Structures are given as C-alpha cells and as structure tokens.
Amino acid sequence: MQRKSVSEILGIEKPVIQGPLSWLTDARLVAAVSNAGGMGILGPNAGLTAETAATTPEETAEKLRAEIRKTKALTEKPFGVNLIPTPENDVWTPPILKVIKEEGVHAVVYTGYGEGAIIPALFDELKQAGIKIIYRDINPTPANTRLAESAGADVIVATGFDEGGTLPAVALGTFSIVPMIADAVKNVPVLAAGGITDSRTARAAHALGAGGVFAGSVFISTTESRVPQSVKDKIIAADGLDMQLFRTLPDYYRALPGKFADRLVSMDKAGASKDEIGQAMGGLRGLRIGMLEGNSDEGYISLGTGIGSIHNVKSVAEVVNELNV
Ligand SMILES: Cc1cc2nc3c(=O)[nH]c(=O)nc-3n(C[C@H](O)[C@H](O)[C@H](O)COP(=O)(O)O)c2cc1C
8 A cells, every 4th residue: 555645644735844842933933834835833832931931731722722823824724733741640731632623723743752652542532633643752662653653643753863852762863763663654654853954864864764854953043933043143153063962851952052051061971860950951941041032041052963054044935945855
C-alpha cells in the first residue's frame, strides 16, 4: 500500500511544520506558516507575556481560545496546537482539549515523554473529533513509535539531539534517529526534527527517510517571530559551536552564553545534580525572560545546533519555501 504523504494527511501544500515553541509562538507566526503552505503550531503560552500569563488550567485554555481565534482571523489554512499530556493528574489537557474541539483546530502536536504518555483514550478522543495527531516523543525510540502508531498517530516526529528546547535523554543526532524511526513505522510518514534550518538540511532529512520537516530555531529568527531583534541578532551571529550543553531536568538543555546560562553550565561542571540545576534553571520562566524579554542575565536562549546556517532574518514564507525541497 502506498503511504499517504504528510501534505495529504494534514491537508497542507508543503510538508514543513513549525514545531511548538513555548512562550514564542503567536497567531501572527502560526498563521504566516500556514498561509505559506506549511503548518504552524501554537505552543504553550502562545501570545502571552509575563503580565498576561494565565494561572489556572481553565484560564490557560481560554487564553489559548483567544489566540486560536486570532489565528483563524489571519488564515483559513489548517494549523495546530501543542498538547503535552501526562499519564497522571493531568489537569491541563482536558480544558485545552475541550477548547480545540470547540474551535475546530485541525491538528495537535502531541508531545510525549515516555510510553506512559501515549494514552489510547486520548488518541481515540482526538480521532473521533477528526483532529490529526502529530506524535513527537522527547525520547523517540522504535518501541514508542510503534505504540503511538498503533494508538492512531497520523504522523510521527523523529527528533534528534541537534534540536533546541528540551533535549532527548540519549545523544543520538538527527542523522541517526531519523532512519531508525523511519524503519520502525509501518504506514505513517515521519517528520525529521533537529538542526533543520535550510534547504541542504531539509534535503538531507528527505534522504534519511523523512516525508517532511519539523523545525523550531529557524522560525524563531524570522521577521514574523515575536522575539526581540536583539535575540534574532544573536541567532544570526552564532553557530552550533557557541551553544553550551548542560545537564538539567529531565536530561539536557543547551543555551547561548550569557550570565544566567553560564551559571547553569558552571554548576554542571562543578558536579551539581540534575535536580539542583533544574531548580536553578526555574523551568520555562528562564526561557520567557531570555528569549521573549531578551534578558540573558536572568534567562536563557535555547536553540538547536543548526543555527550556523541562519545568516539573516527572513520572512516565514521564504523559510517555508526553502525547507520545501
Ligand atoms: C525555545 C524552544 C522552545 C520549544 N518549546 C517546545 C514546546 O513547548 N513543545 C514541544 O513539543 N517542543 C518544543 N520545542 C522543540 C521544537 O518544537 C522543535 O522540535 C525543535 O525546535 C526542532 O529543532 P530545531 O530547533 O533544531 O529546529 C522547543 C524548541 C525551542 C528552540
């Protein structure tokens, strides 16, 4: 049987997906990706700032509804929302699920951490609502890929250690993980993630067996991205050699040098535990301060190792076209 393509499954023209980016997405970025023929994804705290951030799960879902409506006002094309379900005491997913069903959102990026996060009842609920499931495990393996596929995932993301954001527990680069996951799936296509920033890396992803690309860092550098110009300038000036890797919760992270990030790296070198570093890192608050507020004294700038191929700020449409190889 001929496998359906990513574009056919998701109802888009170009198999280029903008991965969810905590704090950094908004209606403008997501609509721009979808209008360019790819698929934009609203991530956690989309469109929000420290002042407007929600505190309760219900309020979070309603703020997401507002950003979904803004996105719908800017595009008629399909777009998605990030879900990060947990096996126990998950107070966040139910209200978000209710909102995305009511708003007719086309797809979710279902981010899982471990096989317990693959919840068959949730897959069923999404499928019954006609919502496409792009499954992205933080630690992709053949076993969790097969489990997600049999639970009903429509597309699988194979993320390599080259990526930005929360890193996999095992340091397998994109070149190693993509063919492994492409061989593990039976009938669904695979998207490659981690280090894809230009047409060369996108072509390599297809050569490795991917049916499309899933990128984060390069979209942070675009005209439509809401990060301040100072952060875009830093991305353009830096390359993968600048990125500092450190242990933290759940496993690893990497950041550009800066007062805050340097402290975390020093703690790691001095032998601090992952818990201690995780506590000092303060979760995603540091990402908001470093990347949305542009303050690397009190926050960090997380990016993938492929940033060396980003040489100027481009429009989202230029990036989507370049990654559509
Ligand atoms: C700053 C930042 C925040 C991210 N936040 C999320 C998130 O909230 N949920 C998620 O599933 N992935 C998140 N990611 C991962 C991206 O969706 C994507 O998988 C990754 O950026 C791909 O690697 P690249 O940066 O080399 O393109 C984040 C990545 C970055 C750089």
